[in-house]
Amino acid sequence: MIRFISSAWEKFKEYIVLVVLIIISLILLSQNNSQGIQKVRAVAFGSFATVTSVFSDIFNISNLKKENEELRRTNAEIMLQLSKLRESAIVNDDLKGLLALKDSTDYPLIIASIISKSLSKSQGTVTLNVGKSDGVKTGMPVITDKGIAGVIYSVSANYSIARTLNNVDLNLTVKCERTRENAVMKWNGDRLVMINVPKTFGLKKGDRVVTSEISSIVPVPIPVGIVAEVGNVEMGIFNEVTVKPFVDFQNVENVFVLGLVKDKEIDDIQFNFLNKR
Amino acid sequence: MIKPAYILSFVLFFPLLLIQTTIIPLVAIDTIIPDLIIIILVYYSITQGQIYGTVLGFIYGFLFDIITGSLLGSTMISKTIAGFTAGYFSSENKRDQYLISYNFALIVLLASLIESTISAFFSSVSLNTNIFILFIQYALFPALYTSSIALLGMIFYPKRRLF
Numbered sequence: 001m002i003r004f005i006s007s008a009w010e011k012f013k014e015y016i017v018l019v020v021l022i023i024i025s026l027i028l029l030s031q032n033n034s035q036g037i038q039k040v041r042a043v044a045f046g047s048f049a050t051v052t053s054v055f056s057d058i059f060n061i062s063n064l065k066k067e068n069e070e071l072r073r074t075n076a077e078i079m080l081q082l083s084k085l086r087e088s089a090i091v092n093d094d095l096k097g098l099l100a101l102k103d104s105t106d107y108p109l110i111i112a113s114i115i116s117k118s119l120s121k122s123q124g125t126v127t128l129n130v131g132k133s134d135g136v137k138t139g140m141p142v143i144t145d146k147g148i149a150g151v152i153y154s155v156s157a158n159y160s161i162a163r164t165l166n167n168v169d170l171n172l173t174v175k176c177e178r179t180r181e182n183a184v185m186k187w188n189g190d191r192l193v194m195i196n197v198p199k200t201f202g203l204k205k206g207d208r209v210v211t212s213e214i215s216s217i218v219p220v221p222i223p224v225g226i227v228a229e230v231g232n233v234e235m236g237i238f239n240e241v242t243v244k245p246f247v248d249f250q251n252v253e254n255v256f257v258l259g260l261v262k263d264k265e266i267d268d269i270q271f272n273f274l275n276k277r
Numbered sequence: 278m279i280k281p282a283y284i285l286s287f288v289l290f291f292p293l294l295l296i297q298t299t300i301i302p303l304v305a306i307d308t309i310i311p312d313l314i315i316i317i318l319v320y321y322s323i324t325q326g327q328i329y330g331t332v333l334g335f336i337y338g339f340l341f342d343i344i345t346g347s348l349l350g351s352t353m354i355s356k357t358i359a360g361f362t363a364g365y366f367s368s369e370n371k372r373d374q375y376l377i378s379y380n381f382a383l384i385v386l387l388a389s390l391i392e393s394t395i396s397a398f399f400s401s402v403s404l405n406t407n408i409f410i411l412f413i414q415y416a417l418f419p420a421l422y423t424s425s426i427a428l429l430g431m432i433f434y435p436k437r438r439l440f
Contacts, residue, residue, distance in 0.1 A: 013328060014327045014328055014331065014361070014364070017328050017331050017332065018331050018357065018358070018361050021331060021332070021335040021353075021357045022354055022357060022358075024335075024353075025335070025338070025350045025353040025354040025357065026350065026354070027350075028339075028349050028350040028353065029348065029349065029350030029351065029354075029399075030350075031349070032349050032350070037349060040343060041343050041346065041349070044340075044343045044344050045343070045344045045345070045346065048291070048294070048295075048344045051291075051295065052295055052298065052299060055299050056299045115299070116295075116298035116299050116345075117298060117299075117302045118298060118345040118346065118347060119301075119302050119305055119310050120347065120396075121308055121397070121414065121415050121419075122396075122397065122415075123347050123348060123351075125345055125346040127298070127345075127346075153346055154346055161345075161346035163346070166308070169348070189397070189411060189415075190410070190411065190414065250302065250305060250308065
């Protein structure tokens with residue numbers, strides 16, 4: 001028996017090693033969401049990000065001038081919009097006061113820099129230089145001045161990893177700003193698409209898409225992109241709508257983490273409601 | 278006694294990943310980027326043998342997945358198989374021939390194609406998308422970019438091996 005095993009090992013050792021390592025990989029693949037793996041991941045990327053942040057600062061200096069110019073232009077545009085919105089806000093506050101509505105639009109912004117990017121075609125992630133010590137939690141949206149860029153996926157003490165919209169594992173509920181129709185948006189490996197959109201929906205090319213209030217991940221309206229193409233699937237009752245995101249993931253360097261996670265109170269009330277049915 | 282080359286191949290991963298995640302995105306063409314880790318993996322698979330290449334691919338994949346936040350296991354499998362494939366070119370007699378620039382770039386192209394194709398499989402991409410186009414975008418373009426970088430690197434590779 002031992003001789004047989006020894007002879008088999010001698011003959012096929014390369015294949016045996018390969019098969020064993022693939023089996024270990026497959027086991028780990030099924031354990032992705034386990035607490036243990038998440039802890040190891042937080043320690044690993046947290047330690048590595050400490051070095052990366054120094055390195056990335058050096059390279060970011062060269063881009064600062066260009067970014068400053070862009071920010072100045074954005075500032076000017078925002079200033080013009082602000083004066084217009086101020087008028088609307090006064091009217092809005094008055095109306096809210098009359099209707100006794102609760103203000104739900106005041107969210108803290110945590111400023112962050114991207115210190116490394118994993119520009120995978122299907123699993124885009126970025127590492128940010130903010131973590132638990134800055135108040136960042138898993139599930140918080142990551143935004144830029146243009147719109148949503150991603151969602152925090154893993155957090156260590158001083159760093160965090162966010163999944164960008166170019167990640168097949170991130171599904172978001174979005175809505176068309178004009179028609180108010182909701183759909184699930186995801187990255188299909190090639191483009192950002194709203195899936196299972198009923199053909200009766202009136203989405204048109206050029207419509208603005210924002211995150212939906214019914215989203216369990218980002219329950220506030222944040223700009224996502226514009227409708228680039230409304231597919232015309234001949235079979236079935238659903239269409240696929242291509243969305244062009246506002247955020248250019250390749251060039252983005254500074255972001256904000258929106259200090260918001262889904263309200264536990266809402267979760268509890270929904271859970272209780274389902275339990276009583 | 279552990280060979281110095283083994284330690285070096287492990288240590289080398291970290292500066293390479295640093296460059297891969299900070300500098301390489303700056304030279305991205307659209308979203309196509311070269312994979313420096315596969316180049317070094319192919320190099321070690323040829324110089325140190327198939328089993329070593331397979332194990333090194335596994336370790337590189339594990340570290341990559343855990344540090345970058347990718348789906349743990351996906352890069353592990355793809356890099357393990359890429360290391361195994363590159364290890365076929367580790368024959369003692371022909372080793373130096375395989376390290377000549379054009380040959381090395383071709384081996385990198387092959388390993389990178391296999392690695393990217395397997396990665397694409399684990400990305401659970403939509404079945405509505407044309408598989409041929411996906412293969413070109415996911416596997417062929419990044420593999421060509423990676424092998425071009427490998428070709429450039431091997432042109433400056435000294436005749437006497439460093440590691």
